[in-house]
Amino acid sequence: MAGRAAEPEVIWARPERAGRGPKPAYSxxxxxxxxxxxxxxxxxxxxxxxxxxxxxxxxxxxxxxxxxxxxxxxxxxxxxxSGEYAFPEEPSGDWRADMTVIAHQSRAIMYRHPWLARVMTTAYAFSPNALRFLEWCLGCLVPLDVPPGLKMQLIAMVNGTVMATVANEQAIAERARGLPWSEAEEQAVRGAYLMGQVAGGRYPHLAGLLAEAPAAPVDADEIFDMTIARLLDSFAPPEDPLTAA
Amino acid sequence: MAGRAAEPEVIWARPERAGRGPKPAYSxxxxxxxxxxxxxxxxxxxxxxxxxxxxxxxxxxxxxxxxxxxxxxxxxxxxxxSGEYAFPEEPSGDWRADMTVIAHQSRAIMYRHPWLARVMTTAYAFSPNALRFLEWCLGCLVPLDVPPGLKMQLIAMVNGTVMATVANEQAIAERARGLPWSEAEEQAVRGAYLMGQVAGGRYPHLAGLLAEAPAAPVDADEIFDMTIARLLDSFAPPEDPLTAA
DNA sequence: CGTAGTTACGTACACCGTACGTAGTGCGGT
DNA sequence: ACCGCACTACGTACGGTGTACGTAACTACG
Structure with missing residues (x-):
């Protein structure tokens, strides 16, 4: 009889192999x-x-x-x-800078593995490398003098924002996979519908916005940096300019 | 011959029914x-x-x-x-208050339909009700004097944050569905693994945090409010206290 | 040295999205 | 009036999915 009983367990606690039987062919x-x-x-x-x-x-x-x-x-x-995070020996002492680097690394990993952002929303867990990540983040946040719960919130929000941003970017590309037509056609059709609706006059504010910034090829990197900076700002005590130094 | 050619199209532009043939039994x-x-x-x-x-x-x-x-x-x-959003006739003039209400409504809808947060990350589009939502948000943000692109960023971030927050909360519950054991058992096993790892001494900061806030039954609503407030703060021009009034 | 536990893996089941074919229905054009 | 055809409903079938279960070979332990 093969298999084992369906008892509650976590994959990380399950030993990879036992000593009996034939040598496993893979790991x-x-x-x-x-x-x-x-x-x-x-x-x-x-x-x-x-x-x-x-x-x-x-x-x-x-x-x-x-x-x-x-x-x-x-x-x-x-x-x-998640093992692809490369952390230095010690935090720099500048928690804003450290968290910014972390956000950039997260984003890079999600670009390297375009499925990550989507899967993480479902299969996120306290895996070994997630603990390593969390521990590093907390180390970086030692200079930040706020309650512990708030630090976790900060980490969660930075993480969540990076995930949401990248997932949103990649959703379009991922959706195009397996469609009976090309991604360009898909975007063209969707864009045409959007323009048609906006031209209908029912959405004046949206129309104004699209008219003001017609073809704004905004730099995604720049927006990302701004977003993260803004987020970190919101956690920095406003009336203490020495905190970040 | 039934069906139609697989040409690029958007569901919103496709007419529901044509006039020929028998009357459709459903809509x-x-x-x-x-x-x-x-x-x-x-x-x-x-x-x-x-x-x-x-x-x-x-x-x-x-x-x-x-x-x-x-x-x-x-x-x-x-x-x-998305049609469940209930907007008043006109924005109140206080964009912070209006956006807070919107965030609360989003969250309520996502609780009412626990699948929404997950599906939205994949199937988000400029649907009719999405346009209605966007138009309303832009209307609320008229008093906010920032470039149009920044308004879109704000809306996207509030939206994304609500989604990420709720999706994260619900991921555990959703994951438990179809598992061969109960959600309580799942959480117990995962918690035990976490505690075991942290007790191992490899994660001192995390251990300290868990020790400081042992059983902190934090109010999810409160955290949510704080998070949104923080987010909105980060978009409010800091040196102009009259903007929000 | 038996035997129990492990390995590899073929077969089978229930379910999925959906392409395709067929039969019937009722509107539009002549 | 009536014919044709677009449209409806829907049964069947195909190629895919995760995985339960059974079988046969193998090896470390009592």
């Missing part, structure tokens, strides 16, 4: 890496157990010896790429 | 309402074309006369519940 990491490879190349929806098994060259059901459920595979994937 | 709205009902009751993953058809008492494929693709159904669902 949990092998499977996760293959899944990440597929998701990077063909999108998260292309990650099926059969596809991962094919990538590794093994039978589909063999994967279930390493990963009990597919959702766990998602958690493992998120944790794996 | 697009009927289908969307059924889908919303199912999603409210059993989660978004329970919304399948077969299930919706069963709810309506018609054949599965009949739905495709009303909705060309399932993804369009998602968009229609988001738009439908």
């Amino acid at each position: 949990r990491r092998d499977i996760v890496d293959a899944a990440v490879r597929i998701a990077d190349a063909d999108g998260i929806d292309a990650v099926s157990m059969r596809r991962v098994a094919a990538e590794l060259g093994c039978g589909t059901m063999s994967l279930y010896n390493y990963v009990p459920r597919k959702e766990d595979l998602y958690e493992l994937m998120v944790d794996a790429v | 697009r709205r009927d289908i969307v309402d059924a889908a919303v009902r199912i999603a409210d009751a059993d989660g978004i993953d329970a919304v399948s074309m077969r299930r919706v058809a069963a709810e309506l008492g018609c054949g599965t494929m009949s739905l495709y006369n009303y909705v060309p693709r399932k993804e369009d159904l998602y968009e229609l669902m988001v738009d439908a519940v």
Whole structure:
């Protein structure tokens, strides 16, 4: 009889392998890496157990010896790429600068793995690398003199904002995948509908806004920086200009 | 020959019905309402074309006369519940107050339809009710004297923050659905893992934080209010206290 | 040295979205 | 008036999904 009872468990606490039986042909990491490879190349929806098994060259059901459920595979994937954060030895002492760097790293990782932002909203957990991340953030925030709960709020908001921003950017591109027409056509049709509606006169403010800034090729990086800066500002005690120094 | 060519189109521009042939037994709205009902009751993953058809008492494929693709159904669902915003006749003139009300309404709708936050990150579009929402927000922001692009950023950030907050809250509950054990067991196991890791001594800052605020049953509503207020503060010109009045 | 636990993995089931074909219906044009 | 055709409803079928279960081979432990 294979398999184990469906008892509540967390993938991180489950030992990778036991000592009995034949030597496993793969490691949990092998499977996760293959899944990440597929998701990077063909999108998260292309990650099926059969596809991962094919990538590794093994039978589909063999994967279930390493990963009990597919959702766990998602958690493992998120944790794996969360290992890409590169933190220095020590926080710089400037919490604003440190948090800005963290936000940029998060964004970079989400660009490197365009499925991350979406999956994180579902499969976020206190994985090992998530704890490492949290610990680093808290270390950076030591100079910030606010209650602990507020620090967690700050981290959550920076994180959430980065995720929401990137997820929103990528939703359009991801949606185009598997559509019977191209992304350009999709955007053209949607843009045409928007313009048609706005031209109808029912949305004067929106019309005014679109008229004022007709073709504003705003720099996404710049907006991102501004957004994060604004967010951090909102946590800095306004009447204490020495805090950030 | 039924069906129509797979040309780029937007569901909002597609006419609901044409005049020929037999009278349709349902309306697009009927289908969307059924889908919303199912999603409210059993989660978004329970919304399948077969299930919706069963709810309506018609054949599965009949739905495709009303909705060309399932993804369009998602968009229609988001738009439908976006119709639940109740706006007064005119903005109050206090943009901070108005935006706070909007954020609260968004949150209430997302609680009423626990699938919304997740689906919106994928199926957000310039639907009719989204335009209505945007127009109302811009109307509220008329007293705020900043460039138009910044107003859009503000709206996007408030929206994104509400979504991220609620989605994060609901991810745990949604994840528990369809799990072979209960949500309480899930949380217990995850909490135990977290505590075990933190007790290991590798995460001193995190340990300190958890020790300081041991059982802090913080009020989610209060945190939400604070977060939104903070966000709005960050857009208010700091050296002009008259703006908000 | 048996045996129990583990590995690999083929088969099977329930479910999914949806392409396609068919039959019936009722409006528009002649 | 009536014919044709666009449109309706919908059954069947295909290729996909996650995964429960059974079987056979293998190895470390009592």
